[in-house]
Amino acid sequence: MVGLVTGSREPGENTRDRASDVVGDGALSGARLVVVFDSLSLNTFGQESGVEPGMYPDVGRRSRSYRRCMASPPRRLRRFLLGACALVVTLVTAIAAGVTWTWSAADVSTVGSTEFTRPLRIPPVAESTVDSTGTRVFALDMRTGTTEFEPGRATETWGFNGGYLGPTVRAARGERVRVQVRNQLPEASTVHWHGMHLPAAMDGGPHQMVDPGASWTPEWTVDQPASTLWYHPHPHGATEDHVRRGLAGMFLIDDAPSARLSLPNTYGVDDIPVIVQDLRLRGRRLDGAHTIFRDIGFLGDRTMVNGTLSPYQEVGDELVRLRVLNASTARIYTFAFDDARSFAMIGSDGGLLERPTTLDHLRLSPGERAEIVVRVRPGERTVLRSEKLQAGLGFWSNRFSGGDDTFDVLELRAATTLRPSDALPQALVPPSIPDGTDSVTDRRFDLTLAGINGERMDMGRIDTIVTRGTTETWVVRNVDGMPHNFHVHDVQFRVLEYGGSPPPPELSGAKDTIFLPPNTATTLALRFDGPADPTTPYMYHCHLLWHEEVGMMGQFTVVEPGQQAETPPRHAH
Numbered sequence: 086m087v088g089l090v091t092g093s094r095e096p097g098e099n100t101r102d103r104a105s106d107v108v109g110d111g112a113l114s115g116a117r118l119v120v121v122f123d124s125l126s127l128n129t130f131g132q133e134s135g136v137e138p139g140m141y142p143d144v145g146r147r148s149r150s151y152r153r154c155m156a157s158p159p160r161r162l163r164r165f166l167l168g169a170c171a172l173v174v175t176l177v178t179a180i181a182a183g184v185t186w187t188w189s190a191a192d193v194s195t196v197g198s199t200e201f202t203r204p205l206r207i208p209p210v211a212e213s214t215v216d217s218t219g220t221r222v223f224a225l226d227m228r229t230g231t232t233e234f235e236p237g238r239a240t241e242t243w244g245f246n247g248g249y250l251g252p253t254v255r256a257a258r259g260e261r262v263r264v265q266v267r268n269q270l271p272e273a274s275t276v277h278w279h280g281m282h283l284p285a286a287m288d289g290g291p292h293q294m295v296d297p298g299a300s301w302t303p304e305w306t307v308d309q310p311a312s313t314l315w316y317h318p319h320p321h322g323a324t325e326d327h328v329r330r331g332l333a334g335m336f337l338i339d340d341a342p343s344a345r346l347s348l349p350n351t352y353g354v355d356d357i358p359v360i361v362q363d364l365r366l367r368g369r370r371l372d373g374a375h376t377i378f379r380d381i382g383f384l385g386d387r388t389m390v391n392g393t394l395s396p397y398q399e400v401g402d403e404l405v406r407l408r409v410l411n412a413s414t415a416r417i418y419t420f421a422f423d424d425a426r427s428f429a430m431i432g433s434d435g436g437l438l439e440r441p442t443t444l445d446h447l448r449l450s451p452g453e454r455a456e457i458v459v460r461v462r463p464g465e466r467t468v469l470r471s472e473k474l475q476a477g478l479g480f481w482s483n484r485f486s487g488g489d490d491t492f493d494v495l496e497l498r499a500a501t502t503l504r505p506s507d508a509l510p511q512a513l514v515p516p517s518i519p520d521g522t523d524s525v526t527d528r529r530f531d532l533t534l535a536g537i538n539g540e541r542m543d544m545g546r547i548d549t550i551v552t553r554g555t556t557e558t559w560v561v562r563n564v565d566g567m568p569h570n571f572h573v574h575d576v577q578f579r580v581l582e583y584g585g586s587p588p589p590p591e592l593s594g595a596k597d598t599i600f601l602p603p604n605t606a607t608t609l610a611l612r613f614d615g616p617a618d619p620t621t622p623y624m625y626h627c628h629l630l631w632h633e634e635v636g637m638m639g640q641f642t643v644v645e646p647g648q649q650a651e652t653p654p655r656h657a658h
Contacts, residue, residue, distance in 0.1 A: 245332065311344075527559075578610060
């Protein structure tokens with residue numbers, strides 16, 4: 086349209102005619118463009134173009150409107166920017182408030198506010214029979230039920246032979262045992278014997294699924310020292326949920342050397358099982374939700390022992406032995422007593438230590454066990470607590486990994502008159518684990534939430550093949566910014582090095598699970614005594630169970646010298 090005015094025209098040619106040729110008789114829009122872009126007044130336009138005054142009465146008015154319109158974008162832009170800034174400020178304020186609330190809510194403490202009102206429930210010892218072959222036979226039924234964690238409020242739970250948790254299975258070294266497992270749950274599951282040395286097909290890992298209504302009957306010979314083990318489900322993708330609902334129990338092994346020691350050994354009296362778990366209740370329901378920023382997995386806001394909230398235990402002896410199991414799915418505990426009294430640690434995951442070691446606090450990550458002996462005085466009360474975690478976690482990671490949380494766990498109430506206890510022996514048992522001097526292979530395992538050595542769990546892939554009868558050295562590194570631990574099925578290992586130094590006394594015994602803070606490495610010596618099975622793998626994995634669920638697990642197979650491992654069959658879940 087600009088060319089209508091600025092272009093040349095022939096003498097006598099009417100510009101309106103040219104405009105009509107271009108835009109037709111309704112040339113109003115063209116006239117507007119002439120005025121705007123040519124900077125000519127309407128009179129000038131008329132003089133040069135032959136347009137007579139009054140021919141386009143709307144042009145001037147619309148030109149002024151257009152100029153006003155052209156002047157308005159800066160004002161609209163300012164209004165837009167002010168609105169956008171207000172929105173950003175509102176969003177930032179809301180996000181900051183949300184983060185502040187989440188940060189505050191992530192700090193949980195029951196220290197000093199717990200009223201210990203419920204006597205500690207002691208799991209019953211599992212009933213058993215001995216058949217004609219001398220095999221000791223147990224029965225474990227996985228079932229649904231209800232549990233009153235709080236009086237008058239029934240919560241749906243799962244358990245073995247009952248509504249929550251399971252009985253304490255007990256057998257002696259050298260015994261042949263058979264367990265009749267029946268699944269009465271609405272979904273498939275497994276039963277894994279955590280810490281047990283046994284054939285891979287009896288291990289109860291994710292390859293030994295038991296469908297609803299089906300049974301599974303593993304059988305093996307107990308061939309390891311006296312120790313505090315446990316059993317729990319291990320279905321790949323559902324372990325955290327099944328354990329959190331209540332499927333867990335202790336498995337105690339006895340042997341002659343430990344029986345000869347003057348240790349507290351009357352179950353439920355001076356030898357107490359302490360199964361520690363955290364939970365969160367929403368009304369009558371167990372809440373298993375992972376709250377925001379909780380990459381560690383599920384963390385509850387209360388603790389319980391043996392399924393008992395706010396528990397106390399009456400003590401009638403000067404010395405009491407506590408078999409402590411961290412059966413939580415993610416929480417890491419630092420156990421100590423409220424008056425900072427010392428205690429003797431006498432056993433670890435795989436059995437008794439060579440000698441007692443005196444401690445005033447003890448850290449246990451999920452799956453780890455410890456046997457401790459504490460002395461009480463007549464008429465006193467003392468509280469087993471969990472203190473803040475000192476593990477070198479970052480400011481943010483420590484808070485959202487539960488590292489700032491503190492709990493009153495269990496109150497011990499000493500009778501006014503106590504039965505005298507024998508002094509603890511200075512020596513316990515000789516070592517039963519390899520020292521690594523005969524290691525034939527070195528391996529490295531890097532742990533991240535993305536997997537182990539960069540690989541997520543694949544049920545159809547064998548990650549490591551070991552030869553029966555050999556010892557290996559494994560270097561396990563946590564290269565993440567969050568805590569992990571490392572559990573190996575079938576074997577008990579020796580910790581050769583921890584964080585670049587010799588292991589502390591509490592890590593000197595037989596272990597099957599070890600805690601690894603961020604950017605920490607440990608060196609382990611493992612001996613694989615079989616039996617060999619090229620078709621069925623064992624597992625190694627992080628025992629923070631949500632980490633296991635998302636892929637921090639690998640598979641190893643034990644084979645005879647020169648034998649090849651086979652690809653395991655796939656299982657539906």
